[in-house]
Every structure is written in C-alpha cells, then in structure tokens.
Amino acid sequence: MSWNSRIAAGFGAAALCSALMAPAAAQDVLKIGASVSLSGPFAREGQLLRDGYDLWRDTVNAKGGVKVGDRTYKVEIVYYDDESKAPTSARLTEKLISEDKVSFLFGPYSSGIATATAAISERYRVLTLTPMATANSLYARGYKYIFTPSPLADAGLHPLLSLATTFSPKPTRVAIVGPDDLFPNVTSAGAVKKAQEMGLEVVYADKYPKTATDLSAVATQIKSAAPDIVLATGYAQDTILLFKSMQELRVQPKMLGVAMSIGVEDFRTALGASAEGLMGVDYWVPTLSYQDPLFGDSKGFAKAFEAKYRKPPTYHAASGAAAGVVLQLALEKAGRLDSDAVRSAMLALRGQTFYGPVEFNEQGVNVKATLNASQIVGGEPKVIYPESVREVAPVFPRQQH
CATH class of the missing domain: 3.40.50.2300 (Response regulator)
Structure with missing residues (x-):
C-alpha cells in the first residue's frame, strides 16, 4: 500500500x-x-x-x-x-x-x-x-x-539488552541502577526480568533516593559487582552525578547505557569526553x-x-x-x-x-510504539539499533576514559 x-x-x-x-x-x-x-x-x-x-x-x-x-x-x-x-x-x-x-x-x-x-x-x-x-x-x-x-516503561532498556546479545565476546554480567521513582523503578524491573530471560547474570540491581546528592557509595557497590554492562534508569541530573562518581572510582564497564537523556545536549556536555561510547534508548x-x-x-x-x-x-x-x-x-x-x-x-x-x-488500546496505550538505541560517537548520538535505521555500527567494548 x-x-x-x-x-x-x-x-x-x-x-x-x-x-x-x-x-x-x-x-x-x-x-x-x-x-x-x-x-x-x-x-x-x-x-x-x-x-x-x-x-x-x-x-x-x-x-x-x-x-x-x-x-x-x-x-x-x-x-x-x-x-x-x-x-x-x-x-x-x-x-x-x-x-x-x-x-x-x-x-x-x-x-x-x-x-x-x-x-x-x-x-x-x-x-x-x-x-x-x-x-x-x-x-x-x-x-x-x-x-x-x-x-x-517496562520495555525501556530492552533495545540495549537485545543489542548486547549480538556482541562477541558476549557480555554476561549486568548491573541495573536508578533513583527510587516510578518510571525508573518500572524500567529497572523490566530490565532485570528481560536480562534474566536472555540468560544474562544480574550481578547488581538497586535504587538510590531520588534526591541523593552523593552517589559515591552506589558507584563503589557497582565496582565491587564487576559488571560487563551498567544500565542506568535515572533522569539527567542524577545520572550525571552517578556517572561522575563512577568515573572517579574508575568503574569502567564494557558497555554503559541509559534509559533516558542520550539525546539531551547539556547532559552530554556535563559528562564531557566520558560520554563517548555511551549508549542510550531513544523513543524517536x-x-x-x-x-x-x-x-x-x-x-x-x-x-x-x-x-x-x-x-x-x-x-x-x-x-x-x-x-x-x-x-x-x-x-x-x-x-x-x-x-x-x-x-x-x-x-x-x-x-x-x-x-x-x-494504534491505541482501551487503556490509552499505543500498542504499535517503537524504541531505538543510539551511541555517542564523536560527541553526538548516532543510531545503532535496530539495524534497519542504523547510522553507524555500535562500538563495543566501550573505550575506557
């Protein structure tokens, strides 16, 4: 048609x-x-x-x-x-x-x-x-x-998990973290369930207060879990704080991803060079x-x-x-x-x-809605998933900073 x-x-x-x-x-x-x-x-x-x-x-x-x-x-x-x-x-x-x-x-x-x-x-x-x-x-x-x-929200990190299974060698250890708030909690729970269904090992899954001003303890816990993949479900402000804490402690997973904010310019600016290689989900x-x-x-x-x-x-x-x-x-x-x-x-x-x-169902949900994933390449987000709309091939493992 x-x-x-x-x-x-x-x-x-x-x-x-x-x-x-x-x-x-x-x-x-x-x-x-x-x-x-x-x-x-x-x-x-x-x-x-x-x-x-x-x-x-x-x-x-x-x-x-x-x-x-x-x-x-x-x-x-x-x-x-x-x-x-x-x-x-x-x-x-x-x-x-x-x-x-x-x-x-x-x-x-x-x-x-x-x-x-x-x-x-x-x-x-x-x-x-x-x-x-x-x-x-x-x-x-x-x-x-x-x-x-x-x-x-429960499918919010599924594109990144699906993408992870295509890499060789396949990353197997996953950490999922975010603030204690409705959307992040639903996204985290959906990601944990999906990761387990895929046969990945969830080595860390926790939340922190949404008003937290110091996330160094969380970063320390993530480092101790030694994940291959770290997925953050937070908003721009707290995710910046988390990633800076991880950077200070040299927490360097092979894959780092976010459920939100990949396309927000001042989010990337705040992270500076450490944003390079970051993956994130885009609704559009x-x-x-x-x-x-x-x-x-x-x-x-x-x-x-x-x-x-x-x-x-x-x-x-x-x-x-x-x-x-x-x-x-x-x-x-x-x-x-x-x-x-x-x-x-x-x-x-x-x-x-x-x-x-x-196409909406009786609950007001768009049952045809889609998700995409991007990666910061040269300071800008580029589409990496699904392959049908890919701009560049994904870089894995992420370059260490």
Whole structure:
C-alpha cells in the first residue's frame, strides 16, 4: 500500500489537509492546558517537552488551525510550571480545568507527576495526552481519558539488552541502577526480568533516593559487582552525578547505557569526553521513515524544530509534537470537542505520525510504539539499533576514559 493510501485509510488525510489550509479569519480558540516542569530536577526534560508542544501549536496555526466539524480553531496552550512536584502539578491541573476552562490537557514530564494529575483529569473527564509519562501502572488503573503515543516503561532498556546479545565476546554480567521513582523503578524491573530471560547474570540491581546528592557509595557497590554492562534508569541530573562518581572510582564497564537523556545536549556536555561510547534508548530519531500530513516525516519535523530552536530535537520534544498531531487527528475524526467523542476517535486511529505507528488500546496505550538505541560517537548520538535505521555500527567494548 502506498504512503498516501495508508494515511488516507488510517487518518483521513484529505480532511486533515483541508483543515490545515482553512483561512484563519474569525477563528475560535482551542484552549489546551499543560502543567510541566520548568524548574526543579525535571526542568531540562520539561522544557524539551514544552518545545515539542509549542512547535506543534505554531505549525498547525501557521497552516490555518484545526478543523473540527464546520469550525476552524486556533490553538492556544496555557502553561504553568509544576516545579517538578506532583502535588503542585495536580493543583495546577485542576486550575487549568476549573479556572482556565481548557478543553484538553497535555501531560507533564514524569510518570510520578502524571499519576497525580491523571486522577484530576479523570475526575473532570478531560482527555489528556501524556507522551512522557509511560509507567505501566498509570495505564492499569482503568482510566479512560489518558493516552500516550510512547512505548511503556517496562520495555525501556530492552533495545540495549537485545543489542548486547549480538556482541562477541558476549557480555554476561549486568548491573541495573536508578533513583527510587516510578518510571525508573518500572524500567529497572523490566530490565532485570528481560536480562534474566536472555540468560544474562544480574550481578547488581538497586535504587538510590531520588534526591541523593552523593552517589559515591552506589558507584563503589557497582565496582565491587564487576559488571560487563551498567544500565542506568535515572533522569539527567542524577545520572550525571552517578556517572561522575563512577568515573572517579574508575568503574569502567564494557558497555554503559541509559534509559533516558542520550539525546539531551547539556547532559552530554556535563559528562564531557566520558560520554563517548555511551549508549542510550531513544523513543524517536530523525532517521525514521514514519510520515504524517502535518510535518511530512521525521526529517521534516527535525528540520522544522531546528529552524525554530536552532538545535536538533530530542525524543522528548518529538513526543510532545506527536501528542499534538494525535490530538489533532482525533479531533478531525470526531468532528466535535466532546471528550468522549474524541476518545472514541482516538481509539479508532490507525496509521502513523512522524513519531511512529499509532494504534491505541482501551487503556490509552499505543500498542504499535517503537524504541531505538543510539551511541555517542564523536560527541553526538548516532543510531545503532535496530539495524534497519542504523547510522553507524555500535562500538563495543566501550573505550575506557
């Protein structure tokens, strides 16, 4: 089937394209709310997520707005800073709904925070896109109004483990470590289970307080376990601290990987030369061939992002923009703003965005979501897995620093 027929069958591209070309005059406003972390420990990731939300808004508005039924809407996003705190985000989410009167919500960064906000949006029956909240438990609560275009957390390190089994000689001893928080805990548990299923020996699996400021004891424990592979499930800030502690103690595994942050520029900058050879999981990379009617394809999104922000996009930003595309497609399909109608349209979507394939189950999980892996080569992340989108061959063992 051709790309055009795939999109037409899955999303109704003709209707969407006509919506994008509709005149901007006398438009109504589609108000979307977003409580995201713009300060606190998740500020890096929260800003990247907001960048994606904003690029979708600006792109769709520049093309005429969103067509819903016989009306065309200009998109407005109302933001609040949740300060990386779940109670604050829950309070601000209620404010967005009850005071700002938003029609839909874009979710926060962090599964822990989203667990708090989802209870609010569910009570008010406000449909929410949560691209960077992927803990399995969030989607096992029976909620009807949350949807994520991203893969769930328990599979977050599977690409790196699968890649490890292809190396010769095969690394066999694995250490898995991260902060005691919802997403890292789910990712760690999924990685331990997968590693054991693959016949790898998990020689260390532990967590540290998410507010820890000294991880030298953790690094010492990892060194004593003598792993071939160290996989970190933490966020940018604590992972930098962990890796610097490991470097000071000369902990030098053959393979070093992260579940997050591989594409975050200031994460790599903070690690300096020691970032070379680091592997990490990406939810999205620009070399993917997925397509949609708004950005065209992954390269088209990357080009638009670089034109606006003067830097390459990360998967955090891509997931945010993809959430907007998915909502837009569901709105066009539903033909009205009612959350239940849009939810039904969301469940009926079949096709692609530039971010990847889309098909939601009743729990709001994208059952077609994909994962990739990259490695820092020459200071920049390059795709190494799967082989179908590989930019460079993986370097193993990692050069010691």
